[in-house]
Amino acid sequence: MPTIELDDLDRRILDLLQQDGALSNQDLAAHVHASPPTCLRRVRRLTKAGIIQRRVAILDPALMGAALTVLIEVTLDAQAAAQADAFEAQLLAEPAIQQCYRVSSGPDFVLVALVADMAAYQALALRCLTGDPRVRNVRSFFATRRSKFCTAIPIHHTP
Known part of the structure; x- marks a missing residue:
């Protein structure tokens, strides 16, 4: 399985998405200090690489x-x-x-x-x-x- 190099922007995106997978691309971009198109490309790349497997809601059992x-x-x-x-x-x-x-x-x-x-x-x-x-x-x-x-x-x- 090929691996991809993660830079600091990728790591900030992943940190935020783990905290709140429902963030809009606009909000995510604002939080990580990147443009929305850059953020969207990064999230798609991380998803295609299998690093982001899915986004879910965590419920109270x-x-x-x-x-x-x-x-x-x-x-x-x-x-x-x-x-x-x-x-x-x-x-x-x-x-x-x-x-x-x-x-x-x-x-x-x-x-x-x-x-x-x-x-x-x-x-x-x-x-x-x-x-x-x-x-x-x-x-x-x-x-x-x-x-x-x-x-x-x-x-x-x-x-």
């Missing part, structure tokens, strides 16, 4: 009926690649699973799920985890408080 965050470790019964791929495909299709990571040195997967309540978690666990014959072990941790939630990737500016 509790206000959307998903008040319980669950961190889940899953260990599969066998380590065959095809088995892990099939299990992962099932997880990717589940809307309650917000994040899915294959990990090493411990469980096979670490998941982040958002559900309405304990009953919704139990239904999710039965549907995707404990009811699956490929799964050997599941450990779930229930968040009691979210101290930090950030989607921004730190961007280092050149001095």
Whole structure:
């Protein structure tokens, strides 16, 4: 995958878009001290290069009926690649699973799920985890408080 060089203007644009992806091109240009056409060209270039993958609205899970965050470790019964791929495909299709990571040195997967309540978690666990014959072990941790939630990737500016 080709990489592109990021200059300070690119970094300032990316910083601002991570804070507010809904900024108009005019407002973005004003904040980064560039002309609107320059800003638009830069954003298109960053998008085409895959650095900007998408722009989204981040919702409050509790206000959307998903008040319980669950961190889940899953260990599969066998380590065959095809088995892990099939299990992962099932997880990717589940809307309650917000994040899915294959990990090493411990469980096979670490998941982040958002559900309405304990009953919704139990239904999710039965549907995707404990009811699956490929799964050997599941450990779930229930968040009691979210101290930090950030989607921004730190961007280092050149001095």
